Amino acid sequence: MSEAINVAEIFGEDVFNDTVMLERLPKKVYKDLKKTIEEGKELDLATADVIAHEMKEWAIEKGATHYTHWFQPLTGVTAEKHDSFISAPLDSGKVLMSFSGKELIKGEPDASSFPSGGLRATFEARGYTAWDCTSPAFVRHDAAGATLCIPTAFCSYTGEALDQKTPLLRSMEVISEQSLRLVRLFGNTTSKKVTPCVGAEQEYFLVDGEKFRLRKDLIYTGRTLFGAMPPKGQELDDHYFGTIRQRIAGFMKDTNEELWRVGVTAKTQHNEVAPAQHELAPIYAPANIAVDHNHLVMQTLKRVAGKHGMKCLLHEKPFAGVNGSGKHDNWSITTDDGRNLLEPGKTPHENIQFLLVLTCILKAVDEHADLLRESAADPGNDHRLGANEAPPAIISVFLGEQLEDVLEQLISTGEATHSLKGGTLETGVRTLPDLAKDATDRNRTSPFAFTGNKFEFRMVGSRDSVAGPNVVINTIVAEAFSEACDILEKADDFEMAVHDLIKQYATEHYRIVFNGNGYADEWVEEAARRGLPNISSMVEAIPALTTEKSVRMFERFNVFTRAELESRAEIKYENYSKAINIEARTMIDMASKQIIPAVIRYTKSLADTVVAVKEAGADMSVQSGLLKEVSALLADTKKALEALIIAADKAARMEEGKEQAEYYHSDVVPAMAALRTPVDALEMIVDKEAWPMPSYGDLIFEV
Numbered sequence: 001m002s003e004a005i006n007v008a009e010i011f012g013e014d015v016f017n018d019t020v021m022l023e024r025l026p027k028k029v030y031k032d033l034k035k036t037i038e039e040g041k042e043l044d045l046a047t048a049d050v051i052a053h054e055m056k057e058w059a060i061e062k063g064a065t066h067y068t069h070w071f072q073p074l075t076g077v078t079a080e081k082h083d084s085f086i087s088a089p090l091d092s093g094k095v096l097m098s099f100s101g102k103e104l105i106k107g108e109p110d111a112s113s114f115p116s117g118g119l120r121a122t123f124e125a126r127g128y129t130a131w132d133c134t135s136p137a138f139v140r141h142d143a144a145g146a147t148l149c150i151p152t153a154f155c156s157y158t159g160e161a162l163d164q165k166t167p168l169l170r171s172m173e174v175i176s177e178q179s180l181r182l183v184r185l186f187g188n189t190t191s192k193k194v195t196p197c198v199g200a201e202q203e204y205f206l207v208d209g210e211k212f213r214l215r216k217d218l219i220y221t222g223r224t225l226f227g228a229m230p231p232k233g234q235e236l237d238d239h240y241f242g243t244i245r246q247r248i249a250g251f252m253k254d255t256n257e258e259l260w261r262v263g264v265t266a267k268t269q270h271n272e273v274a275p276a277q278h279e280l281a282p283i284y285a286p287a288n289i290a291v292d293h294n295h296l297v298m299q300t301l302k303r304v305a306g307k308h309g310m311k312c313l314l315h316e317k318p319f320a321g322v323n324g325s326g327k328h329d330n331w332s333i334t335t336d337d338g339r340n341l342l343e344p345g346k347t348p349h350e351n352i353q354f355l356l357v358l359t360c361i362l363k364a365v366d367e368h369a370d371l372l373r374e375s376a377a378d379p380g381n382d383h384r385l386g387a388n389e390a391p392p393a394i395i396s397v398f399l400g401e402q403l404e405d406v407l408e409q410l411i412s413t414g415e416a417t418h419s420l421k422g423g424t425l426e427t428g429v430r431t432l433p434d435l436a437k438d439a440t441d442r443n444r445t446s447p448f449a450f451t452g453n454k455f456e457f458r459m460v461g462s463r464d465s466v467a468g469p470n471v472v473i474n475t476i477v478a479e480a481f482s483e484a485c486d487i488l489e490k491a492d493d494f495e496m497a498v499h500d501l502i503k504q505y506a507t508e509h510y511r512i513v514f515n516g517n518g519y520a521d522e523w524v525e526e527a528a529r530r531g532l533p534n535i536s537s538m539v540e541a542i543p544a545l546t547t548e549k550s551v552r553m554f555e556r557f558n559v560f561t562r563a564e565l566e567s568r569a570e571i572k573y574e575n576y577s578k579a580i581n582i583e584a585r586t587m588i589d590m591a592s593k594q595i596i597p598a599v600i601r602y603t604k605s606l607a608d609t610v611v612a613v614k615e616a617g618a619d620m621s622v623q624s625g626l627l628k629e630v631s632a633l634l635a636d637t638k639k640a641l642e643a644l645i646i647a648a649d650k651a652a653r654m655e656e657g658k659e660q661a662e663y664y665h666s667d668v669v670p671a672m673a674a675l676r677t678p679v680d681a682l683e684m685i686v687d688k689e690a691w692p693m694p695s696y697g698d699l700i701f702e703v
């Protein structure tokens with residue numbers, strides 16, 4: 001038996017959290033910092049100095065030697081630069097450990113090697129990181145020792161966002177402001193802030209480390225580029241929620257423990273649909289903290305897998321033909337006094353507010369479906385969305401039977417007089433049904449599903465930060481709230497106006513509601529009839545960022561400037577091209593140096609056998625038939641390889657940007673698929689001993 005742990009005791013042990021601050025900071029400093037955290041008040045340098053000093057003392061007690069501003073540039077992963085606490089040596093030759101308020105609040109990493117999408121060309125190469133004091137600092141223990149990690153935002157010297165965090169924090173302010181306007185209309189005078197809360201469910205694969213090292217595709221691209229299906233796939237559904245094997249269980253135990261120590265509320269763990277696939281979900285938290293924690297989850301999964309001789313694959317589609325991985329982004333908005341705006345109310349009054357919130361969200365999602373789709377676009381997700389395992393690439397909203405019924409009544413009669421579950425509530429002017437909580441969400445095919453008191457955006461890729469999707473959700477919903485408030489704040493008869501507006505929004509945006517099977521072909525046709533966008537690839541999704549509609553909205557709410565949006569689009573095109581280029585090069589390498597030589601050796605031994613059997617005067621038709629088949633596929637492979645080399649070379653010579661990305665998508669990706677086909681056919685018939693790498697079966701059934 002392994003040693004027992006006391007979760008309550010270790011939880012948050014390495015976090016500079018409220019308890020630690022209360023204990024260590026002078027009262028006044030603590031109060032000032034709380035004001036900054038809760039109300040966004042600026043922190044003065046003297047206060048920051050005191051906090052920095054205490055934070056350093058605390059971190060050193062935990063064994064920390066270095067500190068780092070931990071940030072999220074547009075590379076998709078987090079970045080950090082470590083500085084030790086030591087200061088210039090004294091005359092005595094000794095050093096002091098120091099950490100100033102200035103060092104805590106602001107860092108100045110050289111920004112020139114992070115993607116800026118042209119933003120920096122016209123500005124300065126320097127960037128700065130700024131402490132996000134609403135996400136607590138923590139000490140991380142790893143091979144480098146212990147490091148004090150300070151969550152930060154990363155901007156150019158002139159203030160343009162170069163990261164995921166800055167726009168997220170901006171969008172959180174915007175949704176707070178507009179939500180407050182909305183709740184004030186309904187008589188709430190006490191709430192001071194509204195926070196979007198996020199719970200990100202993380203899917204991942206685990207494979208054996210030794211086998212991983214024998215596959216160049218996994219090493220370089222995170223996914224397999226070749227591979228025939230094993231005789232058994234996931235058809236038995238015996239893995240989903242199945243008993244967790246011991247090796248995996250040990251891994252999960254360590255992962256949870258590490259996460260708990262840094263304050264991540266790892267809560268749920270289970271096997272997923274595919275063999276070797278698993279999921280980890282934390283308890284939801286304010287959006288910026290949830291984003292940071294999701295990065296910690298991904299990093300911890302990888303590090304702990306290594307300790308257990310395994311590799312954690314976070315790619316959206318590590319194995320063709322096997323379910324891929326995603327991340328469900330659960331989202332709700334809650335006031336500082338604990339009222340969730342997505343919770344159907346207990347009184348008619350609350351229910352009207354809820355229906356207004358709901359129809360505003362329908363409007364937001366309908367009007368900006370393209371932006372939401374874009375926020376889930378990455379090269380890996382191109383293999384997943386619409387492939388009958390993840391939501392289709394068409395954005396729609398699932399509401400459940402009861403809410404759909406209420407909206408239908410509203411649309412057809414202007415009133416909703418009954419509900420499928422609860423009774424009727426009198427409101428005076430008109431009637432609205434009692435919205436008993438409808439917890440039935442059996443529809444796993446919907447990209448944007450209402451699940452009781454939150455929305456679940458299910459399109460996000462497993463590797464991606466959830467920052468991007470939440471920036472979009474926060475801003476589009478804020479826009480809808482703001483437009484509704486503009487109308488309602490001026491209304492003479494508020495009750496009438498609110499009913500009319502709910503009816504109007506429900507009617508105008510009902511086309512986005514879909515409760516049926518998102519995997520069915522009929523839905524694709526139906527969605528086209530409704531005029532809903534069906535954007536099937538990342539390259540086609542990116543233009544949504546810079547439409548006039550998008551620029552107008554993001555600029556109006558100061559979430560992104562036009563220049564920032566254009567730079568992000570550029571970075572995405574580049575990221576796509578780079579990803580496909582690496583995949584194509586890896587395929588070329590594996591086919592030329594591993595697969596073709598192995599097959600040639602195999603045909604030689606087959607040919608020798610044919611001759612020997614013939615000499616012996618026996619029937620050699622099986623051997624010669626196989627030889628012919630293998631030789632023909634080998635010739636197909638060589639031809640497809642040459643075509644891929646030509647396409648990849650042409651792509652690489654093109655200027656970086658949209659056109660290059662489009663060419664990778666339209667020409668290089670199909671050339672890769674064309675090379676894979678004969679190779680996978682070969683794998684099915686070539687002697688397993690002769691095949692130069694572990695098979696799908698080896699990788700996913702033998703962890």
Ligand code: ADP
Nearest residue numbers: 197198199200281282283284330331332453454
């Ligand atoms: P599942 O989607 O697998 O049925 P749950 O719905 O219970 O599981 O929870 C999934 C995730 O949603 C968890 O991370 C949970 O903390 C989060 N969640 C639950 N309630 C909310 C909420 N009000 N706002 C945001 N996230 C939430």
Ligand code: MG
Nearest residue numbers: 201328330456
């Ligand atoms: Mg879920």
